[in-house]
Amino acid sequence: MIDPDSNIVTKEAVAKDWLPRYTGTPVEEIGDYVLLTNFYAYVDQFAERFGCEITGQDRRMQAATNKDGLSIINFGIGSPNAANIMDMLTASKPKAVLFLGKCGGLKHSTEIGHFILPIGAIRGEGTSDDYLPQAVPALPSFKLHKFVSDKLCECELEYRTGVIYTTNRRVWEHDEKFRQKLKSYTPIGIDMETATIFIVGHANKIARGALLLVSDVPTTPDGIKTSDSDAAVSRNWAEIHLELGIDALTGIGEKGEEIKHLRYENQ
Amino acid sequence: MIDPDSNIVTKEAVAKDWLPRYTGTPVEEIGDYVLLTNFYAYVDQFAERFGCEITGQDRRMQAATNKDGLSIINFGIGSPNAANIMDMLTASKPKAVLFLGKCGGLKHSTEIGHFILPIGAIRGEGTSDDYLPQAVPALPSFKLHKFVSDKLCECELEYRTGVIYTTNRRVWEHDEKFRQKLKSYTPIGIDMETATIFIVGHANKIARGALLLVSDVPTTPDGIKTSDSDAAVSRNWAEIHLELGIDALTGIGEKGEEIKHLRYENQ
Amino acid sequence: MIDPDSNIVTKEAVAKDWLPRYTGTPVEEIGDYVLLTNFYAYVDQFAERFGCEITGQDRRMQAATNKDGLSIINFGIGSPNAANIMDMLTASKPKAVLFLGKCGGLKHSTEIGHFILPIGAIRGEGTSDDYLPQAVPALPSFKLHKFVSDKLCECELEYRTGVIYTTNRRVWEHDEKFRQKLKSYTPIGIDMETATIFIVGHANKIARGALLLVSDVPTTPDGIKTSDSDAAVSRNWAEIHLELGIDALTGIGEKGEEIKHLRYENQ
Numbered sequence: 078m079i080d081p082d083s084n085i086v087t088k089e090a091v092a093k094d095w096l097p098r099y100t101g102t103p104v105e106e107i108g109d110y111v112l113l114t115n116f117y118a119y120v121d122q123f124a125e126r127f128g129c130e131i132t133g134q135d136r137r138m139q140a141a142t143n144k145d146g147l148s149i150i151n152f153g154i155g156s157p158n159a160a161n162i163m164d165m166l167t168a169s170k171p172k173a174v175l176f177l178g179k180c181g182g183l184k185h186s187t188e189i190g191h192f193i194l195p196i197g198a199i200r201g202e203g204t205s206d207d208y209l210p211q212a213v214p215a216l217p218s219f220k221l222h223k224f225v226s227d228k229l230c231e232c233e234l235e236y237r238t239g240v241i242y243t244t245n246r247r248v249w250e251h252d253e254k255f256r257q258k259l260k261s262y263t264p265i266g267i268d269m270e271t272a273t274i275f276i277v278g279h280a281n282k283i284a285r286g287a288l289l290l291v292s293d294v295p296t297t298p299d300g301i302k303t304s305d306s307d308a309a310v311s312r313n314w315a316e317i318h319l320e321l322g323i324d325a326l327t328g329i330g331e332k333g334e335e336i337k338h339l340r341y342e343n344q
Numbered sequence: 345m346i347d348p349d350s351n352i353v354t355k356e357a358v359a360k361d362w363l364p365r366y367t368g369t370p371v372e373e374i375g376d377y378v379l380l381t382n383f384y385a386y387v388d389q390f391a392e393r394f395g396c397e398i399t400g401q402d403r404r405m406q407a408a409t410n411k412d413g414l415s416i417i418n419f420g421i422g423s424p425n426a427a428n429i430m431d432m433l434t435a436s437k438p439k440a441v442l443f444l445g446k447c448g449g450l451k452h453s454t455e456i457g458h459f460i461l462p463i464g465a466i467r468g469e470g471t472s473d474d475y476l477p478q479a480v481p482a483l484p485s486f487k488l489h490k491f492v493s494d495k496l497c498e499c500e501l502e503y504r505t506g507v508i509y510t511t512n513r514r515v516w517e518h519d520e521k522f523r524q525k526l527k528s529y530t531p532i533g534i535d536m537e538t539a540t541i542f543i544v545g546h547a548n549k550i551a552r553g554a555l556l557l558v559s560d561v562p563t564t565p566d567g568i569k570t571s572d573s574d575a576a577v578s579r580n581w582a583e584i585h586l587e588l589g590i591d592a593l594t595g596i597g598e599k600g601e602e603i604k605h606l607r608y609e610n611q
Numbered sequence: 612m613i614d615p616d617s618n619i620v621t622k623e624a625v626a627k628d629w630l631p632r633y634t635g636t637p638v639e640e641i642g643d644y645v646l647l648t649n650f651y652a653y654v655d656q657f658a659e660r661f662g663c664e665i666t667g668q669d670r671r672m673q674a675a676t677n678k679d680g681l682s683i684i685n686f687g688i689g690s691p692n693a694a695n696i697m698d699m700l701t702a703s704k705p706k707a708v709l710f711l712g713k714c715g716g717l718k719h720s721t722e723i724g725h726f727i728l729p730i731g732a733i734r735g736e737g738t739s740d741d742y743l744p745q746a747v748p749a750l751p752s753f754k755l756h757k758f759v760s761d762k763l764c765e766c767e768l769e770y771r772t773g774v775i776y777t778t779n780r781r782v783w784e785h786d787e788k789f790r791q792k793l794k795s796y797t798p799i800g801i802d803m804e805t806a807t808i809f810i811v812g813h814a815n816k817i818a819r820g821a822l823l824l825v826s827d828v829p830t831t832p833d834g835i836k837t838s839d840s841d842a843a844v845s846r847n848w849a850e851i852h853l854e855l856g857i858d859a860l861t862g863i864g865e866k867g868e869e870i871k872h873l874r875y876e877n878q
Contacts, residue, residue, distance in 0.1 A: 086568060088518040094570050095515070137421065154404065156470060157422030157536055161514040203423060203470025203512050207522060245424045245512070246474050248362070248431040251355040255474055269424055301353060304365040464731055464748045480796050481731045481748035486772040490757050505753040529747050530813075546797070 092168035099165060100140045100150060101133030107169040108146035110326040112319075113162060113176045113274065115154050119319050123149045126323075138162065147326050156204045156245060159270040163277035163285075173221050173284040173329060177322045179292035179310070180241060180268035181302070187265060189306070190314045192229065192236040192321075193289040194222055198272035199262055203245030205273050208280040215243070215275035218284040225288055225325045232321065239265025241289065243272035250295050266291065288325075290318045359435035366432060367407045367417060368400030374436040375413035377593040379586075380429060380443045380541065382421050385578070386586050390416045393590075405429065414593050423471045423512060426537040430544035430552075440488050440551040440596060443541050444589045446559035446577070447508060447533035448569070454532060456573070457581045459496065459503040459588075460556040461489055465539035466529055470512030472540045475547040482510070482542035488553040492592045499588065506532025508556065510539035517562050533558065555592075557585045626702035633699060634674045634684060635667030641703040642680035644860040646853075647696060647710040647808065649688050653853050657683045660857075672696065681860050690738045690779055693804040697811035697819075707755050707818040707863060710808050711856045713826035713844075714775060714800035715836070721799060723840070724848045726763065726770040726855075727823040728756055732806035733796055737779030739807045742814040749777070749809035755820040759859045766855065773799025775823065777806030784829050800825065822859075824852045 096104050114120065120139045124131045127143035137158075142148040148171075152162040159176075166174065180193060187193070198215040200206070229236045242264035249255045259267065271287045278285030292310045294300035363371050381387065387406045391398045394410035404425075409415040415438075419429040426443075433441065447460060454460070465482040467473070496503045509531040516522045526534065538554045545552030559577045561567035630638050648654065654673045658665045661677035671692075676682040682705075686696040693710075700708065714727060721727070732749040734740070763770045776798040783789045793801065805821045812819030826844045828834035 086517050088515055091515050091517055091568060094568075098570065098574070153420060153422075155420075155422045155424030157424070157512045157514060160512065164515040202473050205512065206469050207511075207513050207516070207519070244474075245427065245470050245472065247424060247428040248355060248358050249474070250353050250358055252474070301358060301361075303361050307365070461753065463753045464750045466746050466748065468746075476797065477795055479733050479735075481733065481750070481774065483731045483748070483750075483774065486728065486730045486756065486760070489753065490760060493753070493757060507748065507750065528744055530743065 088164070089167065092165050096165040096168045099133070099136055099161070100138045101136040102140045102142075104168045106142055107140070107166070107171070108142045108148035109172045110147045110329070111166065111171045111174045112147070112149040112322045112326060113174060114149060114151050115178060115270070116315070117151050118315065119177065120149050120151045122316070122319055123323070145327055147323065155269050156243070156273040159273040160205050160208070160277045163274055163281060163283065166283060167281050171283060173218070173286070173326060174274070174278060175221065175225065175322055175326055176270065176274050176285070176287040177318055178268055178270055178287060178289050180266035180271070180289040181293050181295040182266050182291040183259070183294075183296060184239070184265050187237060187291050187294065189291055189294060189310055191291045192234060192318075193241070193266055193291060194226055194229070194236050194238050195241040195266070195271055195287055195289060196238050198241040198243050198275055199264060200272045200276060201242055201244035201246075204243050205276050208277050213276065213279070215272040216279070217275055217286040221284050221286040221329070224329050225286060225321070228321055228325045228328065234321075237265060241265065241271045242267045243269060245269065250301055256296065267295070288318070288322060290314055355431070355434065359432050363432040363435045366400070366403055366428070367405045368403040369407045369409075371435045373409055374407070374433070374438070375409045375415035376439045377414045377596070378433065378438045378441045379414070379416040379589045379593060380441060381416060381418050382445060382537070383582070384418050385582065386444065387416050387418045389583065389586055390590070412594055414590065422536050423510070423540040426540040427472050427475075427544045430541055430548060430550065433550060434548050438550060440485070440553070440593060441541070441545065442488065442492065442589055442593055443537065443552070443554040444585055445535055445537055445554060445556050447535035447538070447556040448560050448562040449533050449558040450526070450561075450563060451506070451532050454504055454558050454561065456558055456561060456577055458558045459501060459585075460508070460533055460558060461493055461496070461503050461505050462508040462533070462538055462554055462556060463505050465508040465510050465542055466531060467539045467543060468509055468511035468513070471510050472543050475544055480543065480546070482539035483546070484542055484553040485551040488551050488596070491596050492553060492555055492588070495588055495592045495595065501588075504532060508532065508538045509534045510536060512536065517568055523563065534562070555585070555589060557581055622698070623701065626699050630699040630702045633667070633670055633695070634672045635670040636674045636676075638702045640676055641674070641700070641705070642676045642682040643706045644681045644864055645700065645705045645708045646681070646683040646856045646860060647708060648683060648685050649712060649804070650849070651685050652849065653711065654683050654685045656850065656853055657857070679861055679864065681857065681864070689803050690777065690807040693807040694739050694742070694811045697808055697815060697817065700817060701815050705817060707752070707820070707860060708808070708812065709755065709759065709856055709860055710804065710819070710821040711852055712802055712804055712821060712823050714802035714805070714823040715827050715829040716800050716825040717793070717828075717830055718773070718799050721771060721825050721828065723825055723828060723844055725825045726768060726852075727775070727800055727825060728760055728763070728770050728772050729775040729800070729805055729821055729823060730772050732775040732777045732809055733798060734806045734810060735776055735778035735780070738777045739810050742811050747810065747813070749806035750813070751809055751820040752818040755818050755863070758863050759820060759822055759855070762855055762859045762862065768855075771799060775799065775805045776801045777803060779803065784835055790830065801829070822852070822856060824848055
């Protein structure tokens, strides 16, 4: 095997080459504030609202940036893609990144269409052990979440807080052992990216948060996501989800005091 | 938390609903033989060659099926997506699945454009511990690989065999600790899906294989994949890569003896 | 205690001294192709068939070599002896080594007298962790197995492929915990040498394979090996087992293309 010491490139160099390669967008065009999504429709809606161009249509990830320096990137599904975008964003050093994701609700109190502002995420299988030891919890930047929660209150929207279980696993609803393990962890929801975005953001000193929309309740009767249910969630809740994200990251850029404080969130 | 025992659905029911939801393709239209790819261009090229329709243009995964019952599916990047498609394919019970992927070469003897027929894959972080214990190796179906290797010999194409290291990790080239660990495992290449396709295929009793194209040599000077190098690999090698996959899975369907033997590969 | 730094000998020097010491055979008399067996009877049968001498009658291991440069060595039972012979063979650098072993069948589909061509082996307790990290799977050389499978097909013999569990443990049939663990690993058979031959072969860059004969089915009623059942297996199947091994390693020496390809199998 080739000598592992022979060619130490810097992470910065890789990130600077890869961010444009994946998004079809020059590094300097990525805004200071970044919304992350798994849904092309969110990018489309964003571009329409602000009359801006969508880049990366022929790439892995699509992006759009408005005149206020707010970007949105559709990075795909799962921890590998989530870790990758959080690594590549070290090239543009954003001031804050907010993930607008969907999750499965796991509590009686969580219903489809609810918003969850996770206080932490459990690093299930496949969520970035190479970045920091397993004992380090995957957490959002507090002041970013505080700001998002203020926005939710202003809009008179209810939200839940709690811990998300993040895993590589998709089809698990039939797996009794997995369900028991999940129960023992007492999470409020389950998804595939949040822990990874938090822990890689922490490792890379990027302020990060997540505002999740409950799109299914997989452990209740008829609660597993299906074609019909998913379409209904998108129809009813996706627009307000994106609006909240835009509002939060736009507002935070306008408030000098908050921005100043944000740098302490990096660690 | 909701009682984990309250709603045990079958995996089959989930797979039957999700396969069409993800691919925009009815279960019965997926062929007996399936090529998996991470590249939309492969699906496009396949559809053009056989004059067949691409389904799922508005979905996560795109698919096309020719008149011989051979399908191709672009399932995306990374282990979560790889495990998901291998779970969803239990709905259509394909006779064989061949992954046409790209990998990074890790040996002096592997150069860009070489083909690798992996004899096994190391289940690095994020590659499906929930399916089978870590001690179970991630292996391809022998008779499928035997058939693919015959095709390579017929075309007078050289190929390498060896072990692939599969990981969730993307940007690792700068990470000395990761590189040392990688070296101790002596793999011939590194990718993000092969071990997952093998182990989930084993768990789901689906005959599976992988024909990988070396698209970069990340541990040599100037070897990390860049926009330019990736385009060059695609231009020169992608067409023959897809052709080999089509040939192999078409040929195997025509040879009764091989099909009969394939069932023993399930375990 | 002896100073650990005082006398660093090379592995090559030890192997060159030990191979004749263990087998009673000069290094240069060992052929380019080597059959490994646990049975003196196989060596005896081989010597009779080719009219060649048996060396090492007064040693730990007995060997015989025919005029085509094919050797057979009875190395004894278990991983320690298997690792030892695979280390000692680095002295003669054989082009390929094929283990003709017996295993216990663990599937409904495996019956006494069936042949198994293992696609890999699980490194159970005692099977050579000192050679390579546990994450590295124990695998045969693909092109050697491809050739052996062609021979089986030519002879119109059915064979199974699958994973072998290799362990130091002998008497385990009564041990419920061990049986449960074994079941969770889903192996097709259990033996005491295959994983060790594969992993030490990999570490030593020796092309290696295994053709196993199912000699008992230990998890079914009356399936545990007894003197009578073992004699029956030997009577019926041992001769064809050895013939297949001879055919495969003789044929592979005659086919230039295959030999050339074999060098890639070393890793």
